[in-house]
Amino acid sequence: MKLTVNGIEQEIFSPPLTPLLHVLRDELDVTSPKAGCQQGGCGTCTVLIDGEPRRSCLTAVAAVDGSEITTLEGLGEPEQLSPVQAAFHERYAAQCGFCTPGMVVAATALIERKGGPVERDEVLEALGGHYCRCTGYVKIVDAVMAASRGQTGAREDEPETGEEAPVMIPGSPA
Amino acid sequence: MAKHRGRGFATIEYPTGMNQNGDPSQAWIKLKPDGRVDVFSGTVDIGQGSKTVHTQIVADALGVPYDWVTMDNTNTDSSAVCTGTFASRGTFIGGNAVRLAAERVRERIIDIASKELEIDPSDLEIENGEVIAKGAPQKKIGIPDVAGAATYNYGELISGSSTALKPFADVDDSTGQVEIEPHSAISYAACVADVVVDDETGEVVVEKLVQVYDVGRAINPTLVEGQIEGGAIMGLGLGLTENSYPYYPSPENRGGEFGAYLGPALHDLPELDNVIIENPSEDGPFGAKAIGEMANNAQPPAIATAIFDAVGVWVTEMPATPERVLEALEAKREPRRDGKRVIFDEHISVRTVSSNGGEGFLGVDA
Numbered sequence: 001m002k003l004t005v006n007g008i009e010q011e012i013f014s015p016p017l018t019p020l021l022h023v024l025r026d027e028l029d030v031t032s033p034k035a036g037c038q039q040g041g042c043g044t045c046t047v048l049i050d051g052e053p054r055r056s057c058l059t060a061v062a063a064v065d066g067s068e069i070t071t072l073e074g075l076g077e078p079e080q081l082s083p084v085q086a087a088f089h090e091r092y093a094a095q096c097g098f099c100t101p102g103m104v105v106a107a108t109a110l111i112e113r114k115g116g117p118v119e120r121d122e123v124l125e126a127l128g129g130h131y132c133r134c135t136g137y138v139k140i141v142d143a144v145m146a147a148s149r150g151q152t153g154a155r156e157d158e159p160e161t162g163e164e165a166p167v168m169i170p171g172s173p174a
Numbered sequence: 175m176a177k178h179r180g181r182g183f184a185t186i187e188y189p190t191g192m193n194q195n196g197d198p199s200q201a202w203i204k205l206k207p208d209g210r211v212d213v214f215s216g217t218v219d220i221g222q223g224s225k226t227v228h229t230q231i232v233a234d235a236l237g238v239p240y241d242w243v244t245m246d247n248t249n250t251d252s253s254a255v256c257t258g259t260f261a262s263r264g265t266f267i268g269g270n271a272v273r274l275a276a277e278r279v280r281e282r283i284i285d286i287a288s289k290e291l292e293i294d295p296s297d298l299e300i301e302n303g304e305v306i307a308k309g310a311p312q313k314k315i316g317i318p319d320v321a322g323a324a325t326y327n328y329g330e331l332i333s334g335s336s337t338a339l340k341p342f343a344d345v346d347d348s349t350g351q352v353e354i355e356p357h358s359a360i361s362y363a364a365c366v367a368d369v370v371v372d373d374e375t376g377e378v379v380v381e382k383l384v385q386v387y388d389v390g391r392a393i394n395p396t397l398v399e400g401q402i403e404g405g406a407i408m409g410l411g412l413g414l415t416e417n418s419y420p421y422y423p424s425p426e427n428r429g430g431e432f433g434a435y436l437g438p439a440l441h442d443l444p445e446l447d448n449v450i451i452e453n454p455s456e457d458g459p460f461g462a463k464a465i466g467e468m469a470n471n472a473q474p475p476a477i478a479t480a481i482f483d484a485v486g487v488w489v490t491e492m493p494a495t496p497e498r499v500l501e502a503l504e505a506k507r508e509p510r511r512d513g514k515r516v517i518f519d520e521h522i523s524v525r526t527v528s529s530n531g532g533e534g535f536l537g538v539d540a
Binding site: 036129131132141 | 396
């Protein structure tokens with residue numbers, strides 16, 4: 001079996017009925033999809049299979065042989081966040097962070113599908129099956145709506161940081 | 175058979191941390207030779223944002239920019255001791271530990287700066303990463319230079335440590351009584367709930383929660399709001415759906431899997447109206463009290479009073495599941511004992527006043 005995970009083609013050696021979640025986490029060491037309830041109930045294992053959000057805990061790897069898989073790792077880099085990741089970061093949409101990978105992946109698919117600003121009802125529909133214990137969902141909904149409107153980057157209420165001065169080590173005995 | 179609207183409210187008070195000693199948090203702070211600040215604090219950030227808040231406290235207490243400060247609480251082996259992240263104590267007790275440690279570091283910085291500038295320590299202050307002579311701002315030295323001088327010229331590691339701990343109380347030997355301030359800092363909160371109760375199905379929907387929290391000082395208002403919002407949804411679950419043992423103490427119908435425990439999902443999210451009140455505490459860091467565990471306490475009683483307002487029955491056990499609401503409605507409609515209509519409602523009954531506290535009649539000795 002073969003999978004293209006975040007743009008890299010991978011040969012898969014796990015047994016065919018292994019859940020995709022465990023193939024990603026244990027065989028390929030892609031650990032952003034979390035093993036939450038493992039019953040399809042909490043949503044934190046969500047990955048994109050050929051662009052569609054799917055529960056990787058309920059998906060046998062053989063059923064998606066040859067597919068393109070995108071996880072959180074494939075969306076952005078720490079220094080170059082994707083719009084949804086940036087919005088989550090800037091708007092405090094994560095607390096413990098366990099649900100965040102699934103939320104971000106599903107929200108990315110929603111915004112891609114819509115291709116423009118998403119409304120509150122659409123976020124509720126798309127993320128309704130994702131469980132969050134910490135945030136009360138408020139800032140997550142705000143972040144997804146902001147990301148779909150391109151409202152990321154430096155916000156007005158944040159002070160501008162100046163140019164980083166070169167770090168000197170003063171007072172050296174030399 | 176109809177839907178009824180109701181509004182209820184509840185108020186709570188919340189003591190911060192465990193009180194009367196035995197609940198320490200420790201912190202240790204050191205300065206790198208380039209003036210950057212490393213903080214080793216025992217408090218664990220579980221997502222509530224204590225790292226951010228402690229960084230703010232240290233930056234303010236030291237007088238350095240926020241991004242000079244690095245929190246290291248990556249393991250509990252090398253970190254200072256902290257009893258734990260619970261009881262809303264992270265900002266109040268853990269925050270006090272880092273504040274006190276930062277104040278000691280500040281003293282050492284000023285001592286060394288005083289040698290470098292040849293100015294008395296009492297005439298120096300720290301502002302935005304620089305030690306400045308009071309009233310003569312042109313005489314100053316950057317904290318990086320102070321830290322460098324300490325490291326390379328004076329052979330000193332600028333550091334400070336502290337434990338935030340409520341001291342033991344004195345025991346009065348003659349009476350055995352203990353005089354203790356009952357609490358370190360009490361936070362207060364109020365919650366108003368608007369509900370719709372369906373008297374046919376027993377279903378309760380919370381439409382809106384107005385929540386007012388006195389947090390002493392909101393060191394980071396966005397994080398405070400995050401706690402209030404998260405607490406609202408937890409409180410909503412405690413009030414309406416979340417139940418591990420529905421027929422406690424019988425284990426019958428106990429949830430055996432994730433889907434059997436009904437925590438609120440996105441669709442249950444009511445309209446939230448949050449208000450933060452600052453009522454500073456003398457004991458807290460910069461006046462802060464607490465907003466952690468208290469954030470999910472006021473919603474269940476507010477929902478219960480709102481149900482009473484809507485349909486006139488008290489649900490006395492939480493969560494107010496449809497089953498319990500229907501039971502309460504049924505009991506109100508059909509008050510029967512042995513098939514007869516016997517009405518006792520402790521909320522409306524007026525108990526007979528006894529002249530001697532219910533001890534019995536006078537003069538009835540045989």
